[in-house]
Structure formats: C-alpha cells, structure tokens
Amino acid sequence: MPELPDVECFKMYLDDTSLHQEIVATEVPDPGILDGISARPFQMCLQGESMEATSRHGKFLFVHLKSPPCLVLHFGMTGYLDYARSNELPKHARVVFRFAGNGRLAYVCQRKLGRVTITDDREAFLQSHQLGPDALDEQLTDRGLAERFAGRRSAIKSAMMDQSMLAGVGNIYADEILFQAGIAPHRRVFELDDQAWRTIFRAMHRVLQTAIRKGAEVSRFPPTYLLRRRGQDGPCPKCNRQLKTTRLGGRRTCFCPHCQQ
DNA sequence: AGCACTGTTGGATA
DNA sequence: ATATCCAACAGTGC
Known part of the structure; x- marks a missing residue:
C-alpha cells in the first residue's frame, strides 16, 4: 500500500539501481496504466534518454530524465518497482524500461490503480493534481x-x-x-x-x-x-x-x- | 457461485 | 465549498 514511506523507499531503490543508464527500449504491456498519453508517444519520449535524478511529492515519484519531459509514477495500492538483469518479468509488470547493458526496471502494479505519465513541468503537475504540501516538507510547521x-x-x-x-x-x-x-x-x-x-x-x-x-x-x-x-x-x-x-x-x-x- | 473486502484516486452526488 | 459514496482494479477468503 504505497504511501509516503513506501514511495520514498522506491525512490532510493531506483536511485541505487537505475540512474545514468541509456534507455534502449520501453515496453508497455498494459497501456491502460498510462495517463493522458498513449504507448507510442510515451515510448518516443523515453527512447535514448536516461534517468538522472528522482524527487518525490506525497505519493508521487518524479523521475527526471536527461532532457524533459519528466516521468511521473504513482503506485496506486499495489504498485512497486523491480530491477533485474534477467529477461524474466514479474507478474503484472505494466511498464518496462530496458537499459543498455541488460538491466531493466519494471513498474509492477497488480490492481492497475497506479498511473504512469510524463510532464514538462513538475510544479504545474502538482497544481493540476491539487496536491497539498508534502507531509515531510521542511517548510511545514x-x-x-x-x-x-x-x-x-x-x-x-x-x-x-x-x-x-x-x-x-x-x-x-x-x-x-x-x-x-x-x-x-x-x-x-x-x-x-x-x-x-x-x-x-x-x-x-x-x-x-x-x-x-x-x-x-x-x-x-x-x-x-x-x-x-x-x-x-x-x-x-x-x-x-x-x-x-x-x-x-x-x-x-x-x-x-x-x-x- | 457470488459477495465482501482490501486502499487510492477522481468524479458524481448530497 | 465541503463531505460522502462509488467505480475502477485483481485477488483472496468465506
């Protein structure tokens, strides 16, 4: 049940496994998980990119690419990330990022309540989703x-x-x-x-x-x-x-x- | 077999 | 404007 702590851990996991590697292919076995973009343009956005940094706001994980737009992951209630160097995919893998050098990062979501999308503007995204301050925002008193x-x-x-x-x-x-x-x-x-x-x-x-x-x-x-x-x-x-x-x-x-x- | 339950979001309804 | 309810989803358990 991914809430703030879970998403923070996914962030650290992604940072440890998936940064600075060229994305050579993106698979979208279940395009229904994409929000406001269809599979083809989504794949085009990621082609040749690499994940350079991550940030989190509430239950949203932003993955900043070499060049905009930025990838947005929400995990619904059963989502998680799985990195491996093998060809086998976990059950319910909905999006798979393949890296140069055999690694791959899978976004897995059994119940399909999570969403994956992209945005050019992180702040605008937060606004349009009407998100309040992050619960661990240091400005918050x-x-x-x-x-x-x-x-x-x-x-x-x-x-x-x-x-x-x-x-x-x-x-x-x-x-x-x-x-x-x-x-x-x-x-x-x-x-x-x-x-x-x-x-x-x-x-x-x-x-x-x-x-x-x-x-x-x-x-x-x-x-x-x-x-x-x-x-x-x-x-x-x-x-x-x-x-x-x-x-x-x-x-x-x-x-x-x-x-x- | 069919239903309730699980947790999140968003859209509908009061 | 705010509060509540339900659908969506897949799997499990009764």
Whole structure:
C-alpha cells in the first residue's frame, strides 16, 4: 500500500539501481496504466534518454530524465518497482524500461490503480493534481498544518488523508500517526487545540521517518507500533486492551479506544 | 457461485 | 465549498 514511506523507499531503490543508464527500449504491456498519453508517444519520449535524478511529492515519484519531459509514477495500492538483469518479468509488470547493458526496471502494479505519465513541468503537475504540501516538507510547521485544516468539519483521519490538504499520508499511516499521537481518528478537526496539532505534527514526522528508516517494512517497526497488530483485532501494543476496528469515511480504521481520545 | 473486502484516486452526488 | 459514496482494479477468503 504505497504511501509516503513506501514511495520514498522506491525512490532510493531506483536511485541505487537505475540512474545514468541509456534507455534502449520501453515496453508497455498494459497501456491502460498510462495517463493522458498513449504507448507510442510515451515510448518516443523515453527512447535514448536516461534517468538522472528522482524527487518525490506525497505519493508521487518524479523521475527526471536527461532532457524533459519528466516521468511521473504513482503506485496506486499495489504498485512497486523491480530491477533485474534477467529477461524474466514479474507478474503484472505494466511498464518496462530496458537499459543498455541488460538491466531493466519494471513498474509492477497488480490492481492497475497506479498511473504512469510524463510532464514538462513538475510544479504545474502538482497544481493540476491539487496536491497539498508534502507531509515531510521542511517548510511545514504544526501551525501551518492547523491553518490549512482550519474550518473543516471532517474527522481528523479523513482530513489527514486528503491529498489536497497534505500529500503522502494514506489509510495505513493515518492510523499509525493518530495512534502514536493518542488522538482518536473520529475526532473532528475543529475540536483540536494547538497542543493537539503539535502532538499530531510531531507524531507524523516521527512515524514517517521511522518507517522510511525501516524500509517501510512493517515487521521491522518498533514493537509499540499499531501497524504490527493492525487487522488482527489483537491487544493494543501500549495498554494491552482490545483494539477496535471500525469504518470511517468508508475506510477501515483501527485504533485503541483507551489510548486515543 | 457470488459477495465482501482490501486502499487510492477522481468524479458524481448530497 | 465541503463531505460522502462509488467505480475502477485483481485477488483472496468465506
């Protein structure tokens, strides 16, 4: 479920495997994954190019080529990258970049909810997709966050997941951040005071950075993390009482009624 | 066999 | 303007 930490790890993976190699061919086994461009012109854009640098905003990964436009990857809920030197492709490979020297990078997406496209202008792309600031943007402060959310009536969890408010947090990490902050997911935005915003903001940073450091692998997360027990309706990792699973805004939501108020 | 569920986005609807 | 709901997608489990 690629959210900010997962995409950050994909970015590092791409940086480690795929930079500065000439793209000799691009295969698009499933053109439906392309957004606003058909296979032929997409392939033309990449022919002879090379991936020179990457950047991330929220759940979007931008791959800057030797010359514009720039490649944009979104992973939906099942997308990931796979680099190898072999001819075999993983199941559900939707786009494959072949490099000089036998390497290839596959964009894999089982459920086809992800999208691949290109853009000449990264900032314009962010604007047109109405993306809020990245959750780890260094310019972002707890006050800035509170101000962006001001006037909203929705539950804090739904607000955090709104990519036009804040980019990068999804269903999974929203649960973890609110658990670490000790704030109940159904609390309304307007009920939160400065203290609560500060707590949420700090928890957000701590959780996202910890997740990145652990390669976004839940099994490596600290034992006090909710995600390790999520979905099992087991005991709370902090107070040992029963966790609760409900629905909020149509999304599965897991929290501890005792630790989160 | 058929349905619910999974999580993300975007478009429709209230 | 904001909030909620559903479709799209593929696979799994009941």
